[in-house]
Amino acid sequence: xxxxxxxxxxxxxxxxxxxxxxxxxxxxxxxxxxxxxxxxxxxxxxxxxxxxxxxxxxxxxxxxxxxxxxxxxxxxxxxxxxxxxxxxxxxxxxxxxxxxxxxxxxxxxxxxxxxxxxxxxxxxxxxxxxxxxxxxxxxxxxxxxxxxxxxxxxxxxxxxxxxxxxxxxxxxxxxxxxxxxxxxxxxxxxxxxxxxxxxxxxxxxxxxxxxxxxxxxxxxxxxxxxxxxxxxxxxxxxxxxxxxxxxxxxxxxxxxxxxxxxxxxxxxxxxxxxxxxxxxxxxxxxxxxxxxxxxxxxxxxxxxxxxxxxxxxxxxxxxxxxxxxxxxxxxxxxxxxxxxxxxxxxxxxxxxxxxxxxxxxxxxxxxxxxxxxxxxxxxxxxxxxxxxxxxxxxxxxxxxxxxxxxxxxxxxxxxxxxxxxxxxxxxxxxxxxxxxxxxxxxxxxxxxxxxxxxxxxxxxxxxxxxxxxxxxxxxxxxxxxxxxxxxxxxxxxxxxxxxxxxxxxxxxxxxxxxxxxxxxxxxxxxxxxxxxxxxxxxxxxxxxxxxxxxxxxxxxxxxxxxxxxxxxxxxxxxxxxxxxxxxxxxxxxxxxxxxxxxxxxxxxxxxxxxxxxxxx
Numbered sequence: 001x002x003x004x005x006x007x008x009x010x011x012x013x014x015x016x017x018x019x020x021x022x023x024x025x026x027x028x029x030x031x032x033x034x035x036x037x038x039x040x041x042x043x044x045x046x047x048x049x050x051x052x053x054x055x056x057x058x059x060x061x062x063x064x065x066x067x068x069x070x071x072x073x074x075x076x077x078x079x080x081x082x083x084x085x086x087x088x089x090x091x092x093x094x095x096x097x098x099x100x101x102x103x104x105x106x107x108x109x110x111x112x113x114x115x116x117x118x119x120x121x122x123x124x125x126x127x128x129x130x131x132x133x134x135x136x137x138x139x140x141x142x143x144x145x146x147x148x149x150x151x152x153x154x155x156x157x158x159x160x161x162x163x164x165x166x167x168x169x170x171x172x173x174x175x176x177x178x179x180x181x182x183x184x185x186x187x188x189x190x191x192x193x194x195x196x197x198x199x200x201x202x203x204x205x206x207x208x209x210x211x212x213x214x215x216x217x218x219x220x221x222x223x224x225x226x227x228x229x230x231x232x233x234x235x236x237x238x239x240x241x242x243x244x245x246x247x248x249x250x251x252x253x254x255x256x257x258x259x260x261x262x263x264x265x266x267x268x269x270x271x272x273x274x275x276x277x278x279x280x281x282x283x284x285x286x287x288x289x290x291x292x293x294x295x296x297x298x299x300x301x302x303x304x305x306x307x308x309x310x311x312x313x314x315x316x317x318x319x320x321x322x323x324x325x326x327x328x329x330x331x332x333x334x335x336x337x338x339x340x341x342x343x344x345x346x347x348x349x350x351x352x353x354x355x356x357x358x359x360x361x362x363x364x365x366x367x368x369x370x371x372x373x374x375x376x377x378x379x380x381x382x383x384x385x386x387x388x389x390x391x392x393x394x395x396x397x398x399x400x401x402x403x404x405x406x407x408x409x410x411x412x413x414x415x416x417x418x419x420x421x422x423x424x425x426x427x428x429x430x431x432x433x434x435x436x437x438x439x440x441x442x443x444x445x446x447x448x449x450x451x452x453x454x455x456x457x458x459x460x461x462x463x464x465x466x467x468x469x470x471x472x473x474x475x476x477x478x479x480x481x482x483x484x485x486x487x488x489x490x491x492x493x494x495x496x497x498x499x500x501x502x503x504x505x506x507x508x509x510x511x512x513x514x515x516x517x518x519x520x521x522x523x524x525x526x527x528x529x530x531x532x533x534x535x536x537x538x539x540x541x542x543x544x545x546x547x548x549x550x551x552x553x554x555x556x557x558x559x560x561x562x563x564x565x566x567x568x569x570x571x572x573x574x575x576x577x578x579x580x581x582x583x584x585x586x587x588x589x590x591x592x593x594x595x596x597x598x599x600x601x602x603x604x605x606x607x608x609x610x611x612x613x614x615x616x
Contacts (some may be wrong), residue, residue: 002062003028003488004074005047005164006126008135009155010214012042016169021045024168028161030335031076031488039063039072043155044128044135046074051491053078053361054259059096066104067093070131073107075100076160077123077145078493080254080500085118112136116209116223120501124204126158135212141224142367142499143193143206143477146484150201155215162191162338163611165201174200179574183439184448187428189341189600190478192448197339197571206473226472226504228465232511241526244506248527251500252278252363256286260360263287265351266315268303270374270524270537271365273311275497277531279363280311287314289362291351294321295547303536310532318354325350325546326555333606335489340607341429341600342478343548348486356492366479367498370471371507373514374521377426378467380410382460382515387413388422423467424452427475430583430597437579460515468507549595552602553588560584560598563605570608 005025007015016024022038025047029036032049035058039046048062063074079085082099091105099121106115112127122144127136137158139147149158152170159165166175176199184192193203204210207224210217234240252275256262264276266288279286288308292301301317308315325346332349355362369375387395387408395413402408416422425432436442443449451474457463480496487494497503510523519525528537552560564584569577580601586592 002051002076003031003049003160004062004076004124004126004158005160006044006074006128006135006137006158007046007155008044008128008158008212010043014154015040015043015045018045020169021047024159024164025049027164027167027337028159030491031160033491035061037061037063039065041072041128041130043133044072046072046126046128048074051360051493052260053493054257055096055098055101056259057096060098060100062100064100064104066108068108070129071104071107071112072128072130073100073104073125075103075123075125077121077125077140078255078495079103079119079121079123080251080257081118081120083257113209113221113223122496122499124160133213134218136209137204137212138209138223139204139206141207141226141501142480142496142504143473144480144484144496144499146481147204148196148201149204149210150198151215151217152200153215156212162196162201164337166198171198171200176200177571177574178445179439179442180445182571182574183435183442184444185339185341185604186438186597186600187430187432187435188478189429189596189603190481191338192445192451192474192477194447195445206477224501226469226508228462228469229508229511232461232465233509234506235511236513236517236522238526240510241523244503244523245527245530247502247506248274248497249278249281251497251503253282255363255495255497255500256283258361261358262361262363263289263316263355263359264363265355265365266290266304266308266313267365268300268307269365270521270528271368271498273304273307273365273532274368274524274528275363275365276307276313277311277528278497280313285314287316287359289316289318289351289355289359291347292317292319293325293347294319306536307532310536316358318351320347320350322547322551323555326551329556329606332486332489333603333610336485336603336607337611338485338607339604340481340485341596341603342482343546343596343599343603345482345486346546348482349489352487352492352494353490356487356490359492361493361495362487364483364494364496365498366483366496367476367503368521368524370468370476371498371504372510372521372524373464373468373512374524375471376520378464379514379518379520381419381423381467382464384408384410384413385419385457385460385463388416388419388455392417418455419457420452420455423454423470429600430594434579434583434597438576438583439574440576442574461511464512464514472504548599549593552595552598556602557588560602563609564601567605567609570605570612 032051034052035050046063079099082102123140124145124147150165181195181197209221211219290304293299399414412422
């Protein structure tokens, strides 16, 4: 787990001077504080900040060349099957026990494309091929590790952080906002790959491999992607549960490989307790860290303590008061290199900071909700999607009757023209009509509209498959962004066992009976029953959040007013600032409940004032 920066150009003269390159590389030093290296070639340079996890010696440092000298590589992340790959391909001349060493040998032996397809892990990789004079960049299939790149007349720049691109000399004086992506940020609170808010800067899609020659993209290939299955291989039976539990045990065992201290996060839900249980099975002295918040409406540490007792896991209870979380806001935004509006980043930032005091690697339970139907909205969508088969003129009176008879609990089919509109609205934190006023004459990007196009669906099972695809490549990307940025700000690696390639592939073959049994995460709950009593599993989960509405109206009110009403608004040329301020004013003066939307606006201004003032 590290941070890197790379440049690739047609000519050496275009490359950034080494001292300036080093300054930009320094921006991601918190991602890798243990060692820094730079390699400069005829028309490229690669820089790397290392967080040492495997092979702590200098043999694990990067950038790294393949044995033949053909490939120069920087790699952020972990390859979980590196030992199996070394054995399968008889890599007998390895000079390091790191996964990077296996990667560079595989490039020589298999070629870039085949080597990348063989990887199981979380990664962002940049490769210079001196033989073909090409630059290859790729990202893991779940989107766990970030990878930004910019295209300019001088060449391609690639980095682990957004600010390393927009502050790069090739782009810093030519930043042009994309109105449709700015609109998506205000609605969703993050930048959805492959886009960013700037026209010349992008993100690599999960599972995508891009090849450049000079400053031209010459090919794009999907090395791994997951699509809805019209015919699944598994149903939700006890046999399926046992099969997955065995698979997950192998996955967790593989992800426990580390040369530095490792632990797990443990909450009061389902996912992290299941990961912790398997970690305990494979590493008896594993420790778990739980956040205890001094707020009864948010605290779930009592449930987590009960889990730890049942599993005989040593538990570190990190006690924090809401005011302590509140006091980290400026420190958090100092390290938030991109516009990001998920306020649960704040407790995540504080928790990972605490974890980094004794550990370098943590296991999390992220991904379980998306893969195994954990959100209540899955159930709600399945129960009401058939109503959207009716024309709106007929649907409205039908919905009125159903709601009056208490046969339906949602009015969404009454208000939304299509199912896709309703599903998109569920993820927006500013209503669509208000968003249209804030971002006038602006549509969403074609990529986002395609992701939320779920209208052509013929059955509930097909619907659930498509919803999982949407959650995986949509909402989950925001969750992964939150965890990566918060943890790496504290030089902490977070591994995600549910998003192992084998786990994702298995879940994609699972045919859920959710519309019948209505049990969210049924498979995971049954898996957890092998470790703890059933009644503990069904305890109420509080969620991982903060009292944001209270903060915005009290402790943060003055700072919100300063940044939104008194500070020049960034992006005023593509935004209706009057409507933005009207939206925020309605929240404070008229009691309009829109705390999350107000936070998006506030976070945008905090990011802009902290990271753009120095270059404006």
